[in-house]
Amino acid sequence: MLSTNRYGLAHGTLAVRPAPPRYPALSAGVHWLETPTKPALLYVPEPLPFRPPALLVALHGAAGVPGDMLALFKKAAYQHGALLLAPSSDDITWDAVGQGAFGEDATSLQHAMATVFDHFPIDADRIALAGFSDGASCALGLGLANGDLFTRVLAYSPGLLPRVHRNGNPRVLISHGRHDTVLPITGTSHRIVPELEDDGYCVTYIEHDRGHEVPSSVVTASSELLG
Secondary structure: OEOOOHHHHHOOOOOEOOOOOOOOOOOOEEEEEOOOOOOEEEEEOOOOOOOOOOEEEEEOOOOOOHHHHHHHHHHHHHHHOOEEEEOOOOOOOOHHHHOOOOOHHHHHHHHHHHHHHHHOOOOOOOEEEEEEOHHHHHHHHHHHHOEOOOOEEEEEOOOOOOOOOOOEOOEEEEEEEOOOOOOOHHHOHHHHHHHHHHOOOOEEEEEEOOOOOOOHHHHHHHHHHHO
16 A cells, blocks of 8 residues: 655655555566566565565665675565565665665665555564665665654664654664775674664674675574564
């Protein structure tokens, strides 16, 4: 279900919520969903569980593409019977990071999620927002602004914590590599995690011995939150 809320979108507040589907479910496989900007990728695993499935929304890093998130999360989505939605930033990175404000990227994400809800009865208690690098920073901002929609926020190697009006209390997972030379850990997650904990969020923090990447072991551990 989608309603128009341009003021809310400027602040990162999405006006879309799960609702009984209006159309038949899309077939298993990969679909491209039209949005006001660039298409979003949707992966539908087979078979879907009998109960409403979880939804994982995954935001790529700077200069990335939706297929990056498919490669990263497809196995986990299949194992958990979850839908995987990977939108695309309109520019080289997400506007919340590159411009410091939410704009067309939030609009396009809202439209893509509305399409998913039009076709699938998503479990409202298992909607996760994930992201890598700049996508992780954007996921933190959108996830905390929409904690009444996203029940989990998975941020892999975030660079910053956007300032937003926060709603709800989602579970947060953050991972970061000790040898990250792109977004060094000391100036990023070592500051972000304590700040979120001080603000009362339940944060699971995974520090690994790699660089600016998401090891498969971290994907496996974090995807358990979809269960």
